[in-house]
Amino acid sequence: MLMSKKLLLLLQLCNSSLPLGAYSYSEGLETLVEDQHLTDDKSLKNWLLNELKYGSIRIESAIVVRAYQCYLIRDLNGLLYWNNWFTASRETAELRQQSWQMGKSLLKLISSFDSEDEFLQEVINSLKLSGNYSIAFGIITAHWNIKIEDVLLGYLHNxxxxxxxVGIKxxxxxxxxxxxLLLSLNEEISKQFESILSLKDEELSSCSWGLSLASIKHEQLYTRLFRS
Structure with a gap:
């Protein structure tokens, strides 16, 4: 029963109905479609595979792991360090604002989930102005004591x-x-989550200049469905 409850909690966090605004961001895909770099399911799959293998999502997921671990040992200074580190790693203002906006929304939800835990509330108050989504996700899943392997798989799949x-639209x-397409990417998600779990601090790097350029250009598009 306990495992089922924790799985349900994780599914709730990863549900698209969670009011975080994730659906309103394309993470550069709208630019790539406009420039005809992405024209079909094959080109989209290739982009996503490369992001999983080399892109910034690897770093983002690794920060989830570090936030999770810091929360378990009640290390507030560690949480603040990794939050600042991840903010500095965002290559564009658009990507940084997305992470902050989603993080703020999730932290607000977390506060309403459990308002009696003193350490949790201290963490939320310390991060409420500029907490990143990956940090907030690591915090709440550690608070609920969900297995880190499940947490990381859920984060990547989400x-x-x-x-x-975004590509469908x-x-x-x-x-x-x-x-x-989603089904065909499951094998790569399984491979990468094991690699991300074993990343050391000095190995936190990515090759994401394509995402950065697409993000920078996005706000200048003539028409947009998604936020920058």
């Missing part, structure tokens, strides 16, 4: 599911194509 939905793809 990220990739959101971007597949923009390219456009059919719903069936989108689900097939």
């Amino acid at each position: 990220w990739i599911s959101n971007l597949v939905n 923009l390219i456009p793809l059919g719903q069936t194509q989108g689900q097939k």
Whole structure:
């Protein structure tokens, strides 16, 4: 029963109905579609595979792990350090604002989930102005004592599911194509989550200049469905 309850809590966090605004961001995909770099399910899959292998999502997921570990040992200074570190790693103002906005929304939700835990409230108060989403996700999953392996798989699947939905709307793809694409990426998610779990602090790096350029250009598009 306990495992089922924790799984349900994780599914709630990863549900698209959670009011965080994730659905309103394309993370550069809208620019790439406009420039015709992404034109079908194959090109979208290639982009997502490269992001999983080399992109900033690896760093973002690794920060979830560090936030999780810091919270378990009640290390507030460690949480603040990794939050600042991750903020500094965001290459564009657009990516930074996305992380802060989603982090602020999740921290607000967390506060309403459990208002009696003193350390949790201290953490939320310390991060409420500029807490990153990855930090907030690590905090709440550690607070609920969900297995870190499940946490990381849920985080990666949630990220990739959101971007597949972006591709369905923009390219456009059919719903069936989108689900097939999502299914085909499961193996790579499984590979990368094991690699991310073992990353040492000095190995936190990524090659994400393509995402950075797409993000910078996004706010200048003539028409947009998604936020910068």
